[in-house]
Amino acid sequence: MNPAISMNGLFLGNWGPAIAEGKGLKLQELEGQFTAAVDPYFFANFILSIEGADGSMSPEEAWVSTLGLPVVSLKVGKFLQNFGKNNLVHTHAQPLIDRPLVNQLILGEEAFNTSGIQADILVPLPWYVNLSVAGVSAKTADLFSAPKDEALANVTRLENLWDLTDATTLGFGISYAFGNNLASKLSQFLGADLTIKYVSPKGRGNLAVIWTNEYIQGWRPGLLTLAVPDWENGHGLYSTLMARVHPNFWLGGRFDEVSRTSSGTDKRTAENIVVAYVPTEFSTVRLQSGLTQATGEETKWQALLQLNVTIGSHPAHAY
């Protein structure tokens, strides 16, 4: 009757001028997860994160969802918001070591993660259609930082997935979020994502190719008038291609482009490649290298090396 307990450890080495701070070897993050059915009606998932930089511990996610309702599931607590494709992916499950720039610079360094209530509806159509609607705190979400405690933001996502063949799927999602910002004006965010995934239906660890593309746009009126001005309009995209070329090896790369407007326009692009050695489901070593270009700055390179290990219960893998 004990919950399924697992612990993930990320150990990182990073070098190069593109790394602003924290060069060298470090403990990146520890993440402990406890999951179990509470009773016949509820399922709980608590994830505690310990930051390697300062050792601070915080609940990364803590939510309870319903088990007893047909078609719809309700989720209450603090959780990564169902906005776009990458926002739901935890640090250790990212295809590359770092998050896409558009997620970091438009949705926030720590992802779009706040408290609220979410309804997920499995729409009865021949293909997979999931409609997710959430009312969340606009005060605690960095994306909004609304001044009033009771301010609510809305997050909506419609996700479709079609089986093109036994081995290939096409996924398409659109997301929209709105809520009051720090200037008490309405911020809005729009996202669209497209994923094509091929996984050989033969055996174990054979060829797999995943191509993920995501576009996010944000409008945050009034933030230039604050005492500490912030960007008002931004948009960006990434395109990631990952391929399992051997049962134990993945190769991949990602292109990033983000543009944000405050007093001027800050445009950044990046190109990264990664090679991952995956001896088992429970450990991965990844080496990533890339170039970053920012408006008015020289092109900078970075190199990242990460060891990713999981102990404890066998994780179920999201598609």
Place this chain on the structure above:
Amino acid sequence: MLIKILSTLIFITVSSAFANLRVVTTTEDLRSVTQAIGGEFVDVSSIAKGTQDPHFVEAKPSYLVAVSRADLLISIGLELESGWLPLLIRGARQPKLMPGEPGCLSVSEAITPIDVRSQADRSQGDVHPLGNPHFMADPERVLLVADLISKRLSQLDPSHSKEFAENLLKFKNQLQDKITIWKKKLGPCRGTKVIGYHMTFNYLFKFFGFEAVGFLEPKPGIQPTAQHILSLVETAKSQKVKLIVVESFFDPKPGQTLAEKTQAKLVLIPAYVGGDEQSKTYFDWMDNLVTELEKNLK
């Protein structure tokens, strides 16, 4: 207009009242056995294909849609599907398919597993502490699985319990006859020493009295290494191993290397029903396995 809507609703109600029981199984072996017992009164589909390793199925949302429309979900259990099935069950949002409900059946409860490890950790590889989940390759255990499936089908659709009981009897009689034939064919080969790839065929080896003296995987779930294959060359020679039995969806190269360096023959066989063209049903698959083993032991 009102009459049209009412007649549509009546049609939907009446047709669902007479609809077949919708069953989703996790593997093709279970699909085949369930189809044999359920006959024309069930619509059965399998999530994993026979060419796939059921440990590593991707939890595709289309599977989730299929599960959400099922009346019964039949799985193997013993943690075979633990990497993907819990997500499908929760994502399907069907209270009647939750563990413990009549719509959720794990057939491992019908059998006594082998290879149970009371002291297990992952330094031993990807082990199943509760026991080896590949018991569908043991026809005698499948007799017990068939009983359990029939009982559950009758519980969910009592109006066809008579037909399920008749189909069960027919299936069991046919399987008993086949067991006699298969044992006769491979009976003289009892004591044959074999090397496997994964522990997929441990039940089959035990059933026919074969002795597995090693595996190409150094530990369950770990890819074969050159050093390990070298150590198996010594084992195969000293133990006079006759067969290297490899699931046809695995890379045959490690087995070929070992076969070239020893007197043992390499046999590639489908690991599950649907694993090749010939293995369309449970009987086809077992016939296929027995034929291949017999052919290579002559």
